[in-house]
Amino acid sequence: MTTRSLETLYGQLLAAYGPQGWWPLLDHRGANPTRSGALTGYHPGRYDYPRTAEQRFEICVGAILTQNTAWPNVEKALLALQRAGALSLPGLEALGEAELLTCIRPSGYYRAKARKLREWSRFCRLTGEATPSREALLGVWGIGPETADSIRLYAYGLPEMVVDTYTRRVLAGLGHLPRAAGYDEVKALCIRGLPPDAMVYQEFHALMVEHAKRFYRRGTPADPLRFGDA
Template structure:
């Protein structure tokens, strides 16, 4: 078994199913989540169930750029109250109302434009799922955001590489922490079967683990994954 797979099994054993991506309609709270309020749904890999939930996840993927989930959650709740978690109604919101709703997520001027452009695109999809290249052509949608949408909203097994992924795998010497996004993504995917639940859990588990051992460089030497590298 490759070390990439071994790390996954070790993290899953340590933390259990994470129930990502959070959805407003669910009350589950993961005990391993510090600060998160609700929305987690462990072992429900069939979610999202509705087109509205698909849109909600995509909106969350945009709003979470350069901020934390608690801020995003507040923005989503305010946007929902304003009717903006429906793509057509978001397009009809005035600029002031949209920006005020998403203010907690920060960068609200830029993110308002990103959401409008994505909502127009989402409506053009009708019932089909987009491909990665289409998403990357949208203004304000980078590779991490696109892959988050594909993995959690559209059920496509693509590995999401975020800052936590870089810190952990870089700290373990498996990748160059400053390597290109797709270089890291393809390296992981090469050694991991394209299984949707595994990809979703792995990304979430890396986030949880990084919050415990990789927020401060001084904590990295005590990362329990290091013993796997010696096996």
């Protein structure tokens, strides 16, 4: 098992791919895309997002819609919601059920996700501007560990490590994971190996996704970081 530290791995990935500009936003420059695939929402090197309550809400909605779902599908749903004026708390609450289902259908699991968005809206209305604790988020139906951590890290800028299947896949491939580890165990491993900084956490997570997409998809070459330096 390699002894390369996570911090070194982080530095290598950052040098190779550069800042990833997560979390993507539809309207971070006042742009108003009407079709999917624009992918204009990344803001590499900027860590002062979200800048508005609407952007924060958009990130939370995206975090829910992207559960086990490819981002382009989520983007379609987000664009539909934006056009319907539903990418805000009052906007989403005012949206009818049929319209909601239509908007988010491209993101898959649309009936379950519609309920999750309703539950999230209710939670937002009840908690107001207060920063939600991890425990409070986990108490919301439809929000599990990764979604809760994504909301805290990307929507609130808190130093909350996010672990997803990509992260697990890369760390397992590099030999950093002793066995089939659970979410909290992998999370603890990542926290142990990196400085407790929200910007680092954001980049690390996004870089792991990028690296996994390049080297941990079936039919892709072996990870060049797997061998070579110890």
